[in-house]
Amino acid sequence: MNRVFSPFVKSLFVAMLAVSSIAYAAEEKKAPAADAAKGEQLYNSGDASRGVIACAGCHGAAGNSTIVQNPKLAGQHAEYLAKQLADFKTPQRNNPVMSGIAKGMSEQDIKNVAAYLDKQESKPGAAKNKETVEAGKKIYRGGIAEKNVPACAGCHGASGAGIPAQFARLAGQHQDYTAAQLTAFRQGARKNSAQMTTIAKRMSDDEIQAVSDYIAGLK
Incomplete structure:
Protein backbone atom coordinates (compact mmCIF):
# COMPACT_ATOMS: atom_id res chain seq x y z
CA MET A 1 0.00 0.00 0.00
CA ASN A 2 2.83 2.39 0.78
CA ARG A 3 4.17 1.86 -2.70
CA VAL A 4 0.77 2.74 -4.21
CA PHE A 5 0.34 5.98 -2.28
CA SER A 6 3.96 7.08 -2.16
CA PRO A 7 3.90 8.88 -5.55
CA PHE A 8 0.60 10.54 -4.61
CA VAL A 9 1.95 11.72 -1.25
CA LYS A 10 5.08 13.01 -2.94
CA SER A 11 3.04 14.91 -5.52
CA LEU A 12 0.83 16.37 -2.81
CA PHE A 13 3.87 17.56 -0.86
CA VAL A 14 5.34 19.21 -3.95
CA ALA A 15 2.01 20.92 -4.66
CA MET A 16 1.72 22.20 -1.10
CA LEU A 17 5.28 23.52 -1.25
CA ALA A 18 4.53 25.34 -4.48
CA VAL A 19 1.39 26.95 -3.03
CA SER A 20 3.35 27.97 0.05
CA SER A 21 6.06 29.55 -2.10
CA ILE A 22 3.49 31.46 -4.14
CA ALA A 23 1.79 32.73 -0.98
CA TYR A 24 5.13 33.83 0.46
CA ALA A 25 6.05 35.61 -2.76
CA ALA A 26 2.65 37.33 -2.78
CA GLU A 27 3.13 38.45 0.79
CA GLU A 28 6.57 39.84 -0.05
CA LYS A 29 5.03 41.72 -2.97
CA LYS A 30 2.45 43.27 -0.62
CA ALA A 31 5.19 44.71 1.58
CA PRO A 32 7.36 46.98 -0.57
CA ALA A 33 10.59 48.37 0.79
CA ALA A 34 10.58 51.71 2.58
CA ASP A 35 10.72 54.70 0.23
CA ALA A 36 12.61 57.57 1.87
CA ALA A 37 11.66 59.98 -0.97
CA LYS A 38 7.96 59.42 -0.34
CA GLY A 39 8.66 59.70 3.37
CA GLU A 40 10.24 63.10 2.83
CA GLN A 41 7.21 64.29 0.87
CA LEU A 42 4.79 63.15 3.59
CA TYR A 43 7.00 64.60 6.31
CA ASN A 44 7.10 68.03 4.67
CA SER A 45 3.63 68.24 3.15
CA GLY A 46 1.41 65.78 5.00
CA ASP A 47 -1.78 64.41 3.46
CA ALA A 48 -4.87 66.45 4.29
CA SER A 49 -7.20 63.84 2.81
CA ARG A 50 -6.25 61.47 5.63
CA GLY A 51 -5.80 64.02 8.38
CA VAL A 52 -2.02 63.66 8.30
CA ILE A 53 -0.49 67.07 8.88
CA ALA A 54 3.08 67.90 7.88
CA CYS A 55 5.50 66.57 10.49
CA ALA A 56 7.91 69.43 9.79
CA GLY A 57 5.57 71.94 11.39
CA CYS A 58 6.27 70.49 14.84
CA HIS A 59 9.49 68.52 14.38
CA GLY A 60 11.42 70.99 12.24
CA ALA A 61 13.19 70.84 8.91
CA ALA A 62 14.74 67.40 8.36
CA GLY A 63 13.65 66.35 11.85
CA ASN A 64 15.64 68.98 13.75
CA SER A 65 12.98 70.35 16.05
CA THR A 66 13.56 73.80 17.52
CA ILE A 67 10.59 73.45 19.90
CA VAL A 68 11.88 71.95 23.15
CA GLN A 69 8.62 70.13 23.88
CA ASN A 70 8.79 68.30 20.54
CA PRO A 71 11.49 65.70 20.00
CA LYS A 72 14.27 65.90 17.47
CA LEU A 73 13.72 63.03 15.05
CA ALA A 74 16.69 63.45 12.72
CA GLY A 75 18.99 60.44 12.81
CA GLN A 76 16.60 58.39 14.93
CA HIS A 77 16.62 54.68 14.09
CA ALA A 78 13.94 53.79 11.53
CA GLU A 79 12.86 50.71 13.46
CA TYR A 80 12.40 52.70 16.66
CA LEU A 81 10.44 55.47 14.91
CA ALA A 82 8.18 52.94 13.20
CA LYS A 83 7.42 51.27 16.53
CA GLN A 84 6.59 54.58 18.20
CA LEU A 85 4.24 55.63 15.39
CA ALA A 86 2.53 52.24 15.58
CA ASP A 87 2.27 52.57 19.37
CA PHE A 88 0.56 55.95 19.00
CA LYS A 89 -2.32 54.06 17.41
CA THR A 90 -2.84 52.14 20.67
CA PRO A 91 -3.50 53.04 24.33
CA GLN A 92 0.16 52.20 25.03
CA ARG A 93 1.20 55.68 23.93
CA ASN A 94 -1.86 57.90 23.85
CA ASN A 95 -1.20 61.46 22.72
CA PRO A 96 -3.94 63.93 21.66
CA VAL A 97 -1.94 65.11 18.64
CA MET A 98 0.21 62.16 17.59
CA SER A 99 -2.46 59.50 18.07
CA GLY A 100 -4.75 61.21 15.56
CA ILE A 101 -1.94 61.69 13.05
CA ALA A 102 -0.61 58.14 13.35
CA LYS A 103 -4.07 56.65 12.86
CA GLY A 104 -4.23 58.38 9.47
CA MET A 105 -0.94 56.80 8.38
CA SER A 106 -0.68 53.43 6.69
CA GLU A 107 2.01 50.94 7.63
CA GLN A 108 3.86 51.92 4.45
CA ASP A 109 3.60 55.63 5.30
CA ILE A 110 5.19 54.91 8.65
CA LYS A 111 8.01 52.92 7.08
CA ASN A 112 8.64 55.67 4.52
CA VAL A 113 8.77 58.54 7.01
CA ALA A 114 10.93 56.52 9.41
CA ALA A 115 13.37 55.70 6.59
CA TYR A 116 13.61 59.38 5.63
CA LEU A 117 14.30 60.56 9.18
CA ASP A 118 16.84 57.81 9.79
CA LYS A 119 18.97 59.29 7.00
CA GLN A 120 18.92 62.88 8.31
CA GLU A 121 21.75 64.42 10.32
CA SER A 122 20.85 65.51 13.82
CA LYS A 123 22.03 68.93 14.91
CA PRO A 124 23.87 68.87 18.25
CA GLY A 125 22.29 70.12 21.44
CA ALA A 126 23.86 71.40 24.64
CA ALA A 127 23.52 70.88 28.37
CA LYS A 128 22.20 74.02 30.07
CA ASN A 129 22.73 73.51 33.78
CA LYS A 130 26.39 73.35 34.75
CA GLU A 131 25.46 72.71 38.38
CA THR A 132 23.74 69.40 37.65
Whole structure:
Protein backbone atom coordinates (compact mmCIF):
# COMPACT_ATOMS: atom_id res chain seq x y z
CA MET A 1 0.00 0.00 0.00
CA ASN A 2 2.83 2.39 0.78
CA ARG A 3 4.17 1.86 -2.70
CA VAL A 4 0.77 2.74 -4.21
CA PHE A 5 0.34 5.98 -2.28
CA SER A 6 3.96 7.08 -2.16
CA PRO A 7 3.90 8.88 -5.55
CA PHE A 8 0.60 10.54 -4.61
CA VAL A 9 1.95 11.72 -1.25
CA LYS A 10 5.08 13.01 -2.94
CA SER A 11 3.04 14.91 -5.52
CA LEU A 12 0.83 16.37 -2.81
CA PHE A 13 3.87 17.56 -0.86
CA VAL A 14 5.34 19.21 -3.95
CA ALA A 15 2.01 20.92 -4.66
CA MET A 16 1.72 22.20 -1.10
CA LEU A 17 5.28 23.52 -1.25
CA ALA A 18 4.53 25.34 -4.48
CA VAL A 19 1.39 26.95 -3.03
CA SER A 20 3.35 27.97 0.05
CA SER A 21 6.06 29.55 -2.10
CA ILE A 22 3.49 31.46 -4.14
CA ALA A 23 1.79 32.73 -0.98
CA TYR A 24 5.13 33.83 0.46
CA ALA A 25 6.05 35.61 -2.76
CA ALA A 26 2.65 37.33 -2.78
CA GLU A 27 3.13 38.45 0.79
CA GLU A 28 6.57 39.84 -0.05
CA LYS A 29 5.03 41.72 -2.97
CA LYS A 30 2.45 43.27 -0.62
CA ALA A 31 5.19 44.71 1.58
CA PRO A 32 7.36 46.98 -0.57
CA ALA A 33 10.59 48.37 0.79
CA ALA A 34 10.58 51.71 2.58
CA ASP A 35 10.72 54.70 0.23
CA ALA A 36 12.61 57.57 1.87
CA ALA A 37 11.66 59.98 -0.97
CA LYS A 38 7.96 59.42 -0.34
CA GLY A 39 8.66 59.70 3.37
CA GLU A 40 10.24 63.10 2.83
CA GLN A 41 7.21 64.29 0.87
CA LEU A 42 4.79 63.15 3.59
CA TYR A 43 7.00 64.60 6.31
CA ASN A 44 7.10 68.03 4.67
CA SER A 45 3.63 68.24 3.15
CA GLY A 46 1.41 65.78 5.00
CA ASP A 47 -1.78 64.41 3.46
CA ALA A 48 -4.87 66.45 4.29
CA SER A 49 -7.20 63.84 2.81
CA ARG A 50 -6.25 61.47 5.63
CA GLY A 51 -5.80 64.02 8.38
CA VAL A 52 -2.02 63.66 8.30
CA ILE A 53 -0.49 67.07 8.88
CA ALA A 54 3.08 67.90 7.88
CA CYS A 55 5.50 66.57 10.49
CA ALA A 56 7.91 69.43 9.79
CA GLY A 57 5.57 71.94 11.39
CA CYS A 58 6.27 70.49 14.84
CA HIS A 59 9.49 68.52 14.38
CA GLY A 60 11.42 70.99 12.24
CA ALA A 61 13.19 70.84 8.91
CA ALA A 62 14.74 67.40 8.36
CA GLY A 63 13.65 66.35 11.85
CA ASN A 64 15.64 68.98 13.75
CA SER A 65 12.98 70.35 16.05
CA THR A 66 13.56 73.80 17.52
CA ILE A 67 10.59 73.45 19.90
CA VAL A 68 11.88 71.95 23.15
CA GLN A 69 8.62 70.13 23.88
CA ASN A 70 8.79 68.30 20.54
CA PRO A 71 11.49 65.70 20.00
CA LYS A 72 14.27 65.90 17.47
CA LEU A 73 13.72 63.03 15.05
CA ALA A 74 16.69 63.45 12.72
CA GLY A 75 18.99 60.44 12.81
CA GLN A 76 16.60 58.39 14.93
CA HIS A 77 16.62 54.68 14.09
CA ALA A 78 13.94 53.79 11.53
CA GLU A 79 12.86 50.71 13.46
CA TYR A 80 12.40 52.70 16.66
CA LEU A 81 10.44 55.47 14.91
CA ALA A 82 8.18 52.94 13.20
CA LYS A 83 7.42 51.27 16.53
CA GLN A 84 6.59 54.58 18.20
CA LEU A 85 4.24 55.63 15.39
CA ALA A 86 2.53 52.24 15.58
CA ASP A 87 2.27 52.57 19.37
CA PHE A 88 0.56 55.95 19.00
CA LYS A 89 -2.32 54.06 17.41
CA THR A 90 -2.84 52.14 20.67
CA PRO A 91 -3.50 53.04 24.33
CA GLN A 92 0.16 52.20 25.03
CA ARG A 93 1.20 55.68 23.93
CA ASN A 94 -1.86 57.90 23.85
CA ASN A 95 -1.20 61.46 22.72
CA PRO A 96 -3.94 63.93 21.66
CA VAL A 97 -1.94 65.11 18.64
CA MET A 98 0.21 62.16 17.59
CA SER A 99 -2.46 59.50 18.07
CA GLY A 100 -4.75 61.21 15.56
CA ILE A 101 -1.94 61.69 13.05
CA ALA A 102 -0.61 58.14 13.35
CA LYS A 103 -4.07 56.65 12.86
CA GLY A 104 -4.23 58.38 9.47
CA MET A 105 -0.94 56.80 8.38
CA SER A 106 -0.68 53.43 6.69
CA GLU A 107 2.01 50.94 7.63
CA GLN A 108 3.86 51.92 4.45
CA ASP A 109 3.60 55.63 5.30
CA ILE A 110 5.19 54.91 8.65
CA LYS A 111 8.01 52.92 7.08
CA ASN A 112 8.64 55.67 4.52
CA VAL A 113 8.77 58.54 7.01
CA ALA A 114 10.93 56.52 9.41
CA ALA A 115 13.37 55.70 6.59
CA TYR A 116 13.61 59.38 5.63
CA LEU A 117 14.30 60.56 9.18
CA ASP A 118 16.84 57.81 9.79
CA LYS A 119 18.97 59.29 7.00
CA GLN A 120 18.92 62.88 8.31
CA GLU A 121 21.75 64.42 10.32
CA SER A 122 20.85 65.51 13.82
CA LYS A 123 22.03 68.93 14.91
CA PRO A 124 23.87 68.87 18.25
CA GLY A 125 22.29 70.12 21.44
CA ALA A 126 23.86 71.40 24.64
CA ALA A 127 23.52 70.88 28.37
CA LYS A 128 22.20 74.02 30.07
CA ASN A 129 22.73 73.51 33.78
CA LYS A 130 26.39 73.35 34.75
CA GLU A 131 25.46 72.71 38.38
CA THR A 132 23.74 69.40 37.65
CA VAL A 133 25.41 68.15 34.49
CA GLU A 134 27.98 66.18 36.48
CA ALA A 135 25.22 64.44 38.41
CA GLY A 136 23.51 63.65 35.12
CA LYS A 137 26.73 62.25 33.74
CA LYS A 138 27.09 59.91 36.73
CA ILE A 139 23.53 58.64 36.30
CA TYR A 140 23.88 58.18 32.55
CA ARG A 141 27.20 56.35 32.76
CA GLY A 142 26.91 54.57 36.09
CA GLY A 143 23.27 54.54 37.13
CA ILE A 144 22.11 54.96 40.73
CA ALA A 145 23.25 51.87 42.59
CA GLU A 146 21.30 52.50 45.80
CA LYS A 147 18.06 52.76 43.81
CA ASN A 148 18.84 49.92 41.43
CA VAL A 149 18.75 52.32 38.46
CA PRO A 150 20.96 50.95 35.66
CA ALA A 151 23.29 53.14 33.61
CA CYS A 152 21.51 54.64 30.61
CA ALA A 153 24.67 53.98 28.59
CA GLY A 154 24.12 50.24 28.99
CA CYS A 155 21.27 50.36 26.48
CA HIS A 156 21.61 53.72 24.74
CA GLY A 157 25.38 53.72 24.32
CA ALA A 158 28.14 55.88 25.80
CA SER A 159 27.53 58.58 23.17
CA GLY A 160 23.75 58.23 23.13
CA ALA A 161 23.70 56.62 19.69
CA GLY A 162 21.34 53.84 20.79
CA ILE A 163 20.96 50.45 19.13
CA PRO A 164 18.81 50.10 15.98
CA ALA A 165 15.56 48.15 16.46
CA GLN A 166 16.13 48.02 20.20
CA PHE A 167 16.99 51.28 21.93
CA ALA A 168 16.44 54.89 20.89
CA ARG A 169 19.09 57.37 19.91
CA LEU A 170 19.20 60.00 22.69
CA ALA A 171 22.18 62.22 21.84
CA GLY A 172 21.29 65.90 21.56
CA GLN A 173 17.63 65.42 22.45
CA HIS A 174 15.88 68.40 24.06
CA GLN A 175 16.12 68.29 27.85
CA ASP A 176 12.45 69.25 28.26
CA TYR A 177 11.29 66.43 26.01
CA THR A 178 13.45 63.75 27.63
CA ALA A 179 12.39 64.83 31.12
CA ALA A 180 8.73 64.82 30.09
CA GLN A 181 9.00 61.27 28.72
CA LEU A 182 10.76 59.94 31.83
CA THR A 183 8.05 61.55 33.94
CA ALA A 184 5.34 60.05 31.72
CA PHE A 185 6.92 56.60 32.16
CA ARG A 186 7.05 57.13 35.92
CA GLN A 187 3.41 58.20 36.13
CA GLY A 188 2.17 55.45 33.82
CA ALA A 189 0.97 57.89 31.17
CA ARG A 190 3.37 56.30 28.68
CA LYS A 191 3.06 52.51 28.75
CA ASN A 192 5.02 51.18 25.80
CA SER A 193 8.16 50.13 27.69
CA ALA A 194 7.90 48.13 30.90
CA GLN A 195 11.67 48.49 31.32
CA MET A 196 11.58 52.28 31.22
CA THR A 197 8.56 52.44 33.50
CA THR A 198 10.41 50.43 36.13
CA ILE A 199 13.52 52.58 35.87
CA ALA A 200 11.70 55.94 35.86
CA LYS A 201 9.68 55.03 38.96
CA ARG A 202 12.94 54.86 40.91
CA MET A 203 14.11 58.32 39.88
CA SER A 204 13.40 61.66 41.54
CA ASP A 205 12.50 64.85 39.68
CA ASP A 206 16.01 66.20 40.23
CA GLU A 207 17.61 63.01 38.89
CA ILE A 208 15.39 63.07 35.82
CA GLN A 209 16.24 66.69 35.14
CA ALA A 210 19.97 66.12 35.60
CA VAL A 211 20.24 63.13 33.30
CA SER A 212 17.97 64.76 30.70
CA ASP A 213 20.24 67.80 30.63
CA TYR A 214 23.34 65.65 30.27
CA ILE A 215 21.74 63.76 27.36
CA ALA A 216 21.06 67.07 25.58
CA GLY A 217 24.81 67.67 25.39
CA LEU A 218 25.77 64.23 24.08
CA LYS A 219 27.19 64.06 20.57
